[in-house]
Amino acid sequence: MNTMTENCFDTLCAARFSCRSYSDRAVSDELLTAVLEDARLAPSACNRQPWRFVVVEGEEARKAVVASYDRAWFASAPLYIIMCGVPAEGWVRPDDGKNHTDIDVAIATEHLCLAAEAHGLGTCWVCNFKPEVLAEGLALPEGLVPVAILPLGYPAEGVKAPAKVRRPLDETIIRR
Secondary structure (H helix, E strand, O other): OOHHHHHHHHHHHHHOOEOOOEOOOOOOHHHHHHHHHHHHOOOOHHHOOOEEEEEEOOHHHHHHHHHHOOOHHHHOOOEEEEEEEOHHHOOEOOOOOOEOHHHHHHHHHHHHHHHHHHOOOEEOOEOOOOHHHHHHHOOOOOOOEEEEEEEEEOEOOOOOOOOOOOOOHHHOOOOO
16 A cells, blocks of 8 residues: 555545635636546446536626526636536446436546645535526536536635534444
């Protein structure tokens, strides 16, 4: 095992936080491509990769995103990535019919969040949005389901990660 890699990953996980204040500094195309590439490399059930990443930068499209989740802090992000699933492409567990598209999109979403943190960018999972408003405003194709919205940008000056409040490890583990 590579201790350096383990320590870097531990540090990255500890540093990542839900950023709710963004600077107006633009995210370069190269940096955007790098974080999208890391999301693309995420694992998925049976390698189905049932996801699409909708990058929202234009003013009209931004208005549609903000209309689906109208919060002042949210509107300050320079761009948004709509993490979408394609349920028709997802793996379905035979025993109970559970479609794993939402799980696969969630894995890709967190890959993107960690990649953004590694590059000095901030993100925040937003799931409390109006999916119909978003899909209609962005003219998403039929069968493409928005799962999460990630505002993406450089944190505003002085924004720091708050102290993490998490349950103790022994309260989250069940051993049998």
